[in-house]
Amino acid sequence: MENxxxxxxxxxxxxxxxxxxxxxxxxxxxxxxxxxxxxxxxDRKSVNLQRQGRIGTYAPFEGxxxxxxxxASAMEDGDWMFPTYRDHAATLTFGHSVTTIMLYWxxxxxxCVPPEGKNIFPPAVPIATQLPHATGAAMAEKRKGxxxxxxxxxxxxxxxxxxxxxxxxxxxxxxxxVVFFNQNNGYAISVPVEKQMNSKTIAxxxxxxxxxxxxxxxxxxxxxYFETKKAVEKARRGEGPTLIEAVTWxxxxxxxxxxxTKYRDQQLSEEKRNQIDPxxxxxxxxxKNGFWDEEWKNEVMNVCDREIEQAVEEMEAYPDADIxxxxxxxxxxxxxxxxxxxxxxxxxxxxxxx
Amino acid sequence: MKTMTEIKTNKLTLVQAxxxxxxxxxxxxxxxxxxxxxxxQNGGVFRATDGLAAEFxxxxxxxxxxxxAGIVGTSxxxxxxxxRPVAEMQFLGFVYPAYEQIMxxxxxxxxxxxxxxxxPMVIRAPYGGGIRAPEIHSDSCESLFTHMPGMKVVVPxxxxxxxxxxxxxxxxPDPVLFMEPMRSYRAFKADVPEEKYTVELGKGAKLTxxxxxxxxxxxxxxxxxxxxxxxxxxxxxSCELLDLRxxxxxxxxxxxxxxxxxxxxxxxxxxxxxxxxxxxxxxxINNEAFLYLRSPVQKVAGFDTPFPFFSLEEEYLPxxxxxxxxxxxxxxx
Numbered sequence: 001m002e003n004x005x006x007x008x009x010x011x012x013x014x015x016x017x018x019x020x021x022x023x024x025x026x027x028x029x030x031x032x033x034x035x036x037x038x039x040x041x042x043d044r045k046s047v048n049l050q051r052q053g054r055i056g057t058y059a060p061f062e063g064x065x066x067x068x069x070x071x072a073s074a075m076e077d078g079d080w081m082f083p084t085y086r087d088h089a090a091t092l093t094f095g096h097s098v099t100t101i102m103l104y105w106x107x108x109x110x111x112c113v114p115p116e117g118k119n120i121f122p123p124a125v126p127i128a129t130q131l132p133h134a135t136g137a138a139m140a141e142k143r144k145g146x147x148x149x150x151x152x153x154x155x156x157x158x159x160x161x162x163x164x165x166x167x168x169x170x171x172x173x174x175x176x177x178v179v180f181f182n183q184n185n186g187y188a189i190s191v192p193v194e195k196q197m198n199s200k201t202i203a204x205x206x207x208x209x210x211x212x213x214x215x216x217x218x219x220x221x222x223x224x225y226f227e228t229k230k231a232v233e234k235a236r237r238g239e240g241p242t243l244i245e246a247v248t249w250x251x252x253x254x255x256x257x258x259x260x261t262k263y264r265d266q267q268l269s270e271e272k273r274n275q276i277d278p279x280x281x282x283x284x285x286x287x288k289n290g291f292w293d294e295e296w297k298n299e300v301m302n303v304c305d306r307e308i309e310q311a312v313e314e315m316e317a318y319p320d321a322d323i324x325x326x327x328x329x330x331x332x333x334x335x336x337x338x339x340x341x342x343x344x345x346x347x348x349x350x351x352x353x354x
Numbered sequence: 355m356k357t358m359t360e361i362k363t364n365k366l367t368l369v370q371a372x373x374x375x376x377x378x379x380x381x382x383x384x385x386x387x388x389x390x391x392x393x394x395q396n397g398g399v400f401r402a403t404d405g406l407a408a409e410f411x412x413x414x415x416x417x418x419x420x421x422x423a424g425i426v427g428t429s430x431x432x433x434x435x436x437x438r439p440v441a442e443m444q445f446l447g448f449v450y451p452a453y454e455q456i457m458x459x460x461x462x463x464x465x466x467x468x469x470x471x472x473x474p475m476v477i478r479a480p481y482g483g484g485i486r487a488p489e490i491h492s493d494s495c496e497s498l499f500t501h502m503p504g505m506k507v508v509v510p511x512x513x514x515x516x517x518x519x520x521x522x523x524x525x526x527p528d529p530v531l532f533m534e535p536m537r538s539y540r541a542f543k544a545d546v547p548e549e550k551y552t553v554e555l556g557k558g559a560k561l562t563x564x565x566x567x568x569x570x571x572x573x574x575x576x577x578x579x580x581x582x583x584x585x586x587x588x589x590x591x592s593c594e595l596l597d598l599r600x601x602x603x604x605x606x607x608x609x610x611x612x613x614x615x616x617x618x619x620x621x622x623x624x625x626x627x628x629x630x631x632x633x634x635x636x637x638x639i640n641n642e643a644f645l646y647l648r649s650p651v652q653k654v655a656g657f658d659t660p661f662p663f664f665s666l667e668e669e670y671l672p673x674x675x676x677x678x679x680x681x682x683x684x685x686x687x
Contacts, residue, residue: 056486056487056488056664057488106665107488107664107667108663108665109662111663125489125490125491126448126450126490127420129451157419157420160419160420160421161423161451162421162423162424162451188391188420189391189392189396189399190392190394190395190396191391191392191417191418191419191420195419196419196420197419257399258399262395262396262397263396320665321666325666326659326666326670327657327659330658330659330660335658337658338658338659341627341657345657345669348679
């Protein structure tokens with residue numbers, strides 16, 4: 001079965017072109033690199049902020065930048081994105097601000113709110129529950145006669161949940177314009193993928209639903225970008241859903257509350273940096289093709305640093321969370337139980353006798 | 355019978371007592387199995403199963419695929435066919451995909467088959483707020499399960515009870531939801547006997563004797579209520595603090611006896627107020643002690659809102675101050 005779903009790649013770990021069927025431009029390569037560097041800077045900063053106690057538990061993604069950014073770059077305004085709690089590089093690329101992402105991890109509900117005009121659903125904390133949503137939103141677009149599409153992000157563990165299968169099946173039955181974007185990073189917390197499932201690939205699960213399933217090198221941002229673009233365009237043409245398995249690797253823990261040394265050889269993880277890292281391979285490619293420039297990288301780095309430092313300031317200067325936000329958004333029209341509880345609690349807070 | 359001095363004890367935290375209870379039962383009964391996400395090599399996300407896979411092997415302490423409905427559904431199949439599975443939900447707020455399996459199958463197989471089949475399984479789940487966890491992780495949705503005919507619901511508040519109640523739950527012939535108060539997991543240590551013992555399901559505990567008001571709590575809220583009770587000693591308000599320990603079936607005799615004595619009651623829980631277990635406690639008080647009441651029963655509960663993001667969780671959770679306020683209201687009515 002593995003042979004039927006070969007891993008598509010454009011650029012190998014050494015920065016060599018292995019497939020030249022898509023046109024690469026210097027601008028595209030540099031833009032992808034810039035986006036990945038921005039995301040990596042955010043990720044590393046967030047891990048540090050968590051360690052300093054300035055944000056709560058955080059879900060890092062370092063190593064998965066290519067999968068998230070390549071795919072998100074294939075989406076257009078008006079499309080829908082359904083991320084998990086780990087897909088900040090994707091949501092950042094699609095329109096979330098750094099501040100919004102940081103607020104989420106500071107335990108602020110404001111971190112769930114997308115900017116005006118951007119369809120970014122709040123991060124799915126339960127596993128795989130966002131797949132049927134992506135299908136439904138795509139069905140709605142199809143009924144409205146638009147050419148907008150949905151993309152749903154999920155990990156390898158999610159493919160064990162019922163919602164994964166239900167989301168794919170509905171999409172198949174209703175030919176919904178949705179891209180199911182799997183990041184197979186090898187582990188669902190401590191459980192390696194070979195204990196998660198007995199099938200050799202995730203892409204082959206598409207066969208059950210008679211939809212297209214493809215595997216892509218998830219650390220090759222260019223392959224991810226072009227393959228997602230093809231799936232998105234196919235969906236826009238009304239030709240139904242696609243399941244993409246991006247084979248990737250996350251260097252660090254599931255979250256900052258997790259200790260990967262209990263179940264994984266971290267030395268292996270570090271060795272992989274030199275072999276498959278998504279940023280390093282672009283650097284190598286640019287170097288080989290004569291347009292790598294340290295000075296340019298430093299400039300990009302400085303821009304990223306400034307943006308992120310400013311976002312940290314904004315996050316930390318954000319006004320205190322408003323108690324009324326807790327009570328005020330449960331229903332569109334207030335109901336008496338919540339109004340009574342709010343009034344009594346605010347009165348108690350003011351020291352008045354209730 | 356051994357005297358207390360002959361019983362060897364260890365100072366354990368609540369989560370260590372859970373591990374101890376699991377180990378005791380895995381040693382004693384071949385048919386006991388532990389299964390769930392990350393329970394094996396990783397020892398559970400809270401380390402509640404730490405070391406068990408190494409001691410008993412992966413065939414008895416099983417890492418499963420990531421699928422709550424699958425974990426509970428296969429546990430039902432194991433339970434009807436001779437095993438005693440102890441399934442872990444990483445957080446109670448992650449139990450919702452498994453709700454169908456629990457509601458439509460685990461809890462009613464006995465009645466559907468006139469006891470031809472039974473489901474002796476335990477679902478363990480950390481629950482509750484106050485640890486700055488991300489969304490969904492902090493839900494206290496116990497009333498979804500007390501409202502489920504055929505399920506028992508158990509919530510220890512201290513290490514001794516955690517081991518004894520867990521062993522009783524595993525030995526129980528029917529399905530039990532075993533809620534573990536995660537804010538109390540490592541809050542303090544207490545003496546826990548090394549040997550096997552049980553704490554009877556359906557029986558609460560009186561933690562302090564008092565004359566003026568009965569304060570009723572469970573799980574994480576017991577220590578919060580204890581703080582309130584201690585503070586009120588300075589005001590010469592004498593509180594009787596009850597830890598219910600089992601939410602279904604309730605210990606109606608304990609509640610009735612206490613409220614008959616004090617004539618007043620304050621119920622404390624962190625789940626949303628509407629539809630909460632507090633209403634069932636209130637119903638027991640109405641039925642068993644109505645004519646003894648000297649003031650309306652007070653409830654201090656979470657609000658009818660989704661558990662908020664952690665920047666507001668301290669506003670949501672009952673505090674000692676809110677509890678003392680309610681107690682004073684009951685006493686001065």
